[in-house]
Amino acid sequence: MGVITVKRPAKPAKAAAPPQEKLPWRAKLRRDRSLLLMNLPMLLLVLGFWWIPALGNVIAFQDYNPYTGGIVESPIIGFTNFALLFQDPQFLRAMTNTLSITAFQLVFYFPVPIMLALLLHSIVSARLRAFVQGVVYMPYFFSWVLVVAIFQQMFGGAGLLAQLLRERGHEGVDWMTNSDTFILLITTQTIWKDAGWGAIIFLAALSTIDPNLYEAAAVDGARRWRRMWHITLPGLRPVIVLLLILRLGDALNVGFEQFMLQRSAVGSEASEVFDTFVYWSGLRTGDLGYGAAAGLFKGLVGLLLIVAANRVAHAFGERGVYSRS
Amino acid sequence: MTWALTKPGASRKPANLAPWEERPSPIGRLSKGTLVTLIVLAVLGPLYTIVLTSLSSAATVNRAGGLVLVPEGITFEAYQQIFSDTVVSRAVLVSTGVTLAGTLISTGVSILGAYSLSRPGSFLHRPLLFSILLMFVFFPGIIPVYLMVSGLGLKDSYWSLILPTAVSAFNVVVLRSFFMNIPGEVLDSARIDGAGEWRILWRIVLPMSKAVTAVVAMFYAVGYWNAWFNAMLYIDDTRKWPLALILRQYVVDSNPLPAATAGVTGDAPPTLAIKMAIVVIAVVPALIIYPLVQRHFTKGVIVGAIKG
Numbered sequence: 001m002g003v004i005t006v007k008r009p010a011k012p013a014k015a016a017a018p019p020q021e022k023l024p025w026r027a028k029l030r031r032d033r034s035l036l037l038m039n040l041p042m043l044l045l046v047l048g049f050w051w052i053p054a055l056g057n058v059i060a061f062q063d064y065n066p067y068t069g070g071i072v073e074s075p076i077i078g079f080t081n082f083a084l085l086f087q088d089p090q091f092l093r094a095m096t097n098t099l100s101i102t103a104f105q106l107v108f109y110f111p112v113p114i115m116l117a118l119l120l121h122s123i124v125s126a127r128l129r130a131f132v133q134g135v136v137y138m139p140y141f142f143s144w145v146l147v148v149a150i151f152q153q154m155f156g157g158a159g160l161l162a163q164l165l166r167e168r169g170h171e172g173v174d175w176m177t178n179s180d181t182f183i184l185l186i187t188t189q190t191i192w193k194d195a196g197w198g199a200i201i202f203l204a205a206l207s208t209i210d211p212n213l214y215e216a217a218a219v220d221g222a223r224r225w226r227r228m229w230h231i232t233l234p235g236l237r238p239v240i241v242l243l244l245i246l247r248l249g250d251a252l253n254v255g256f257e258q259f260m261l262q263r264s265a266v267g268s269e270a271s272e273v274f275d276t277f278v279y280w281s282g283l284r285t286g287d288l289g290y291g292a293a294a295g296l297f298k299g300l301v302g303l304l305l306i307v308a309a310n311r312v313a314h315a316f317g318e319r320g321v322y323s324r325s
Numbered sequence: 326m327t328w329a330l331t332k333p334g335a336s337r338k339p340a341n342l343a344p345w346e347e348r349p350s351p352i353g354r355l356s357k358g359t360l361v362t363l364i365v366l367a368v369l370g371p372l373y374t375i376v377l378t379s380l381s382s383a384a385t386v387n388r389a390g391g392l393v394l395v396p397e398g399i400t401f402e403a404y405q406q407i408f409s410d411t412v413v414s415r416a417v418l419v420s421t422g423v424t425l426a427g428t429l430i431s432t433g434v435s436i437l438g439a440y441s442l443s444r445p446g447s448f449l450h451r452p453l454l455f456s457i458l459l460m461f462v463f464f465p466g467i468i469p470v471y472l473m474v475s476g477l478g479l480k481d482s483y484w485s486l487i488l489p490t491a492v493s494a495f496n497v498v499v500l501r502s503f504f505m506n507i508p509g510e511v512l513d514s515a516r517i518d519g520a521g522e523w524r525i526l527w528r529i530v531l532p533m534s535k536a537v538t539a540v541v542a543m544f545y546a547v548g549y550w551n552a553w554f555n556a557m558l559y560i561d562d563t564r565k566w567p568l569a570l571i572l573r574q575y576v577v578d579s580n581p582l583p584a585a586t587a588g589v590t591g592d593a594p595p596t597l598a599i600k601m602a603i604v605v606i607a608v609v610p611a612l613i614i615y616p617l618v619q620r621h622f623t624k625g626v627i628v629g630a631i632k633g
Contacts, residue, residue, distance in 0.1 A: 025448070032448040034522040035441040039453055042438030042492055046456055048477075049489045053469035066472070119360065132361055134619060135368050141611040143551030145572045149604055150371050152577060153392060160374060163391040192367065218345035257554050261573065275467070282468045283558070295466030306462045 060296045064289035074289070081293035091294060093269065094277035101183060101254045101273065106247060108187050113198030114240065118232070120199060121206045136196030144257040147193050151185070152176050176262070179270035186258060201239060209235040241316055249309025252302045274298045372608070379403050379601035386597050403598040413571060413603060419483070420550060420568040424610075427487040427549040432542045434491060439500035440526050460494035467558075474559060485559035486552065486567065493548070496541045503537045504530060543618045550610055568607055576600045 023031070060081055062074040069075070085091045116136065123129040139147065154160050155175040162172030175185055209231065217227050256275040263271045268280070274294070282291015349357075378386060378393045385397045407413045441447075442454050470489055479485040507530060515525050531538065553569035560566060574580050 028448045032444075035444060035447050036449070038437040038522070038526075039441035041434045042441075042497070043453065043456075045434065045488065045492045046460070049470060049473060049491075050460055050465060051456070053465035053473045054463070056469035056472060057466060059469070059472075116364075119357070119364075122357065123361065128361075132365060134616070135365050137619070138612075138615060139368060141547050141551075141615055142608065143553060143569060143572075145553045145569050145577065146551075146604065146607050149572060149576045150375065153375060153601075153604075154371055158391060160392045160394075163389075167390065196368075215345050224347060260554060260557075261577065264578075278467050283471060288468055288472070292466055292468040295468055299463055299466055303463050 057292055057296045057299075059289045060293035062289050064292070066288065077289075081290050082297060084290065085294055085297065088281075090268070090272060090281070091277055094272045094274050094294075097270070098252055098254055098273045101186070102247075102251045104183055105187055105190065105254070106244075109190055109195070110244070110247065112191050112195045114202050114236065116195055117199040117202030117206060118228075121203060133196075136199070138196070139193045140197035142193065144193075144255075144261055147189055148258070148261045151189055151192075155185070177265045179266045182262075182266045182270040186255075186262075189258065190255065201243070202236060205236050205239040206232070238316075242313055245309045245313045245316070249306040250302070251305055252298050375601045375604050379598055379605045381598055383598070391597065392601075403602040406599060407602055407606070413568075413606075415564065416566050416568045416571045417606060419565060423483055423486045423567060424546055424549040426483075427491065428542055428546040430487060431491045431493070431496075431545040431549075432538065435493070435497050435500055435541060435545075436526075436531070436538065438492070439497045440504055440522075440530060442497070442501050443504040457492075457494050457497055460492075471558060480559050481562045481565060482559075483565065486549070486555055489555060490548065490552065493545070496544060500534070500537060500541055503534055507533055539618055543614055546614060547611060568603075572603060572607055576603055 029036075056071065059071055059074070061076055061078060062071070063077045063080075064071070064074045120129060120133060120136075123132060142150075152159060155173070156162070157172060157174035157177070159174075159176075162174065166172050175181055178185075213231050214227055217231055222230065252274055254273050256273075259271050259273050259276050260279065263276055268276075272280075275298075278291050278295040278298070281294060282288050374392045374394055377396055378389075380399045380401065380403070381389075381393045381396075382398065382400045382402060385393055388397075389395075438457075442450065442457065444450065474480065474485050474489055479488065511529060512525055515529055520528070551569065552567075553573060556567050556570050557573070560570070
């Protein structure tokens with residue numbers, strides 16, 4: 001859910017520990033049994049679709065065959081699958097593509113919600129602002145299938161742009177199948193779908209800036225741009241730093257359905273990323289252990305990056321995705 | 326691009342600007358207005374032409390050579406065609422059913438789970454909380470989850486579209502932090518009056534949490550309605566396809582529909598109008614729910630959630 005995951009686990013300052021904390025565990029169990037019962041459905045779902053699959057990653061260390069051996073009898077082959085990954089040009093391409101897309105979007109997507117928030121915040125009429133906000137948040141609620149379908153109708157070979165160009169005697173365009181411009185296409189799609197929603201967190205930060213600061217600066221002779229430079233941007237700095245760090249921690253995730261949906265149209269050369277590689281190498285070609293190794297590699301490196309990003313966030317005095325205690 | 330830093334809520338009339346504020350220059354206002362208009366058009370423009378095309382007759386679409394920009398009479402032919410045929414109508418039913426059931430299950434499970442985790446110091450509180458928070462930082466991987474789902478025999482079952490994504494750690498944590506902000510005295514006094522946890526949750530906590538529950542339910546509903554990959558992975562039986570798969574197959578890839586149906590691929594209204602009508606059908610639920618919950622976005626829930 002993008003930016004909003006930030007800082008989520010809120011720890012209330014009061015930590016409402018009841019005074020009789022030192023109960024023996026049996027008494028505690030009896031006291032809290034209805035709470036445990038309430039937890040049970042969630043626990044079962046998390047066990048079934050998170051913990052057991054997470055442990056099922058042992059198949060990444062096996063020559064896994066679901067028909068002859070299953071997870072119990074398939075032979076253990078240690079790190080062979082991982083070693084093979086690094087000789088697989090397609091895997092290396094997935095890694096390069098993922099990292100270049102992250103880097104590209106850090107430059108060309110990341111600032112867009114900030115600028116949008118500044119623009120929205122500067123709309124003076126409250127009613128107009130609410131309308132524009134309502135419009136720009138909307139695409140966030142569309143599915144990727146829908147967004148791809150809409151882009152195809154606009155920029156595809158038979159799309160609106162090609163149609164208008166042809167009417168005027170030019171040649172048509174098809175951006176949906178052009179692998180050279182794919183990175184521009186997906187970034188445009190991401191901006192169209194998510195930038196409005198991404199602006200919310202910056203709008204929240206903008207609304208916490210003390211208006212008296214602006215007045216004081218204006219009285220001191222600072223005009224609009226200087227006020228923005230010296231008050232607004234410093235006011236946004238903590239959020240920007242935090243989101244930047246978190247984005248780096250999330251560097252291996254560039255979106256999944258977006259790439260799955262467009263892989264066949266532009267070819268795997270430009271569109272292969274970690275997640276699509278896991279799907280195609282594992283489920284499509286049937287080498288499940290190999291695909292699981294790729295997935296596990298991504299999961300563990302991602303985990304390390306998040307932990308590192310949080311260390312950095314804490315060093316900046318921010319709370320990060322999680323905080324200690 | 327100029328973003329005048331006016332105080333929110335201040336009126337556009339110069340007389341109502343704060344005394345220290347400059348009047349925005351005409352150029353600044355003009356360029357800001359243009360920019361805002363372009364942004365709004367970038368979102369609404371595609372939607373406009375798609376809706377219009379879905380409502381146009383074959384002749385109009387042919388004359389336009391594709392998507393229709395100028396209306397020439399409205400017809401519901403494409404929609405009649407779609408709903409007189411079983412493939413798309415069944416997919417709409419499947420998507421609706423999965424969305425309703427999934428939202429109900431997810432929201433219920435999350436409320437119970439979040440409430441049970443809202444009491445630090447309770448039995449096993451930390452390990453249970455930890456197991457949810459871990460979901461933020463690690464994903465077990467597509468393949469193990471796939472093996473689990475097929476191992477449970479859920480392939481080609483609607484449950485495969487619900488259970489694997491039923492718990493969102495994010496939503497649980499949003500609910501939990503909201504529950505934890507309910508003053509302890511309120512709950513304590515209920516407890517002294519002899520109310521059990523179920524009663525407290527149902528009678529006190531939930532009525533105080535209507536807005537956050539609505540937003541969480543909406544996130545789940547949008548997720549279920551939009552989900553494509555799980556259906557692609559788990560549902561082979563074309564009769565059980567949700568709308569997202571139809572959208573991919575027929576609209577994006579322009580492949581004929583499974584068990585293709587005279588109605589949909591027939592010639593009367595052009596395929597493009599039918600395609601666009603399917604797009605519209607996929608968008609509409611989001612557009613209906615969205616305004617109902619939108620007012621909670623900026624004030625209250627989401628912003629409160631961000632500030633922690």
